[in-house]
Amino acid sequence: MPRGSSLRDDVAKWAVVAINSLSRLTSRGSGTVIGGRVGLALAPQLLANLAQRRQVILVSGTNGKTTTSAMIAAGWGGDVATNDTGSNMAAGLVAALAASKSRSAVLEVDESWLAHVAQATSARTITLLNLSRDQLDRANEVRQIAERWRVLLADAKETDVIANANDPLVVYAAELAASVAWCDVPTPWTTDAVSCPHCTQPLHFTEASWWCDCGFAKPSDVVTTLREGLVVRGTPLVLALKLPGAFNEANAAMALTALSLVGADMTAALARVNALTNVAGRFSLRRWRGHLLRLLLAKNPAGFAAMLVTLERDDSNVWVAINARVADGHDPSWLYDVPFEMLRGHRVFCFGDRRLDLATRLDYANVDYVVVSDDTSIPVSPGPVALLANYTAFQEWRARSSAC
């Protein structure tokens, strides 16, 4: 566990900041990961030392980490150390902490890194959003992640866990923790938890609950509910988010629960969470060759399904960009788990390295599509066009477009 800061750590910390600035200046990279990697190589205890004497909130789960972390950081108010670029493995966390002296830190953590980071940072507050399949060709299978979280939390006697009561894999992970604030928030995607994590029998789901014949069930002692309205640990709060989508309301409910557990001023926190308009470029409006684009990041079936719901009402053109590089996972077969049928009535422009995989998926869904190549002319829409992109495609489009 953390020891006093040594000269070696100070050098490493300086190196992180210096290398990151250099990397940004020479625009060799986004300026977060490379510095962190160097720092970690210089001092393995760096993460522990950087986290010392700070109040750390960790956020993990398959979808909503970046948004929920941004909500917690904004809601807490003032200067908060946070990895808001989405670099969520050790190197990115080190970079974020080295860049800020704030006593408050919010870190989104890759699911596979959670145990390591929780131990290194001695985090007393851990927020667990959901677990579903994501980049299966490189990540561990979701049940193994739930198992590792369970081992971690069973031992974390002084940790407050904020956990989604509607995700059976999250409940399995958190049920042995000493202190859990269960959140009853809408969680439409439970496809990855149809068989019980305890006994593998089928789970039963109803509108309001879920259970297994072996006794494993949705926790009854929920403290936060988001149904007719939001109630956070007994206090009704009026959510009026600027960010779109029901999934962001669920993220806000969990963010506000975490904030209430660290003693934040809830009236001010709510106002600041409501006022958030974009998160690390997500949901932001950009320009590209005369087109006005709303950039939406969706990395996996659950994320895509949540985004597609928000597009259902109109008949505008939609752009979708799909890559399958290392950070995306090399296997785009998950496209067949995305309910693209919801885009019938739209014309979809297909971009990215795997635009033919996307076009084939849309063709079989009977959705009107155009495979975009360099000489494709794309009509300019009167309103903003929704551009859904997976991870590296999203980064490409942010770099290629300009702010409004």
Added chain:
Amino acid sequence: MLTIGLLYPELLGTYGDGGNALVLAERARRRRLDVEVISVGIDDDVPDASIYLLGGGEDGPQRLGADLLRRSTFPLRVRDGRYVLAVCAGLQILGTSFAVEGDDEYEGLGLVDVVTHRGERRSVGDLVVRVNERLLVGFENHGGRTTLGPGVEPFGVVERGRGNDGTVDGYTTSTVWASYAHGPVLAMNPWFADEVLERVLGRELAPLPTVADQLYEERRALLAR
């Protein structure tokens, strides 16, 4: 009427495997055939179907899937000559036994003389298999090493990736196709989708050009050595 039985998509659908049902159904519908896709849930009986599809799953769901199928009418129907396309975990379930976490020998359905042990390492990546004169392109992600019993025909010869053991992939009988190329393998290989349809329907089909042909050519050009 062509009926496609998609077996336990909640358990055995980890890698977009439901895509195979969609592709078969669409390619049949576009040739003006009557098609019904029956998605068989874990609480449902296995209904009669022209062809059954079995996909991939994690260890727990794979065990549950095998148990449910063992207790169902599925083995009888397969012995009775119904067609099956099985990928990944589905390939293992049809065999005599397979290895999953905690059990080195979990009992399969025993429909084909095939045994799967735990491989030394996971096989993850692009898979290219030569099936007769054609190349099948796909993606594999599994931890198994599958051995075929005497007289069991492999599905094809591995040109890239691992398949069963680095040399051959899957197996095939007069009514079963089994491959480690998971998920929407029929989406990436329209020729194979049509071969399956023709066999199940018992007649030749007219060509059906779609964007999937371009996808197949692109992947084949990229992956074939």
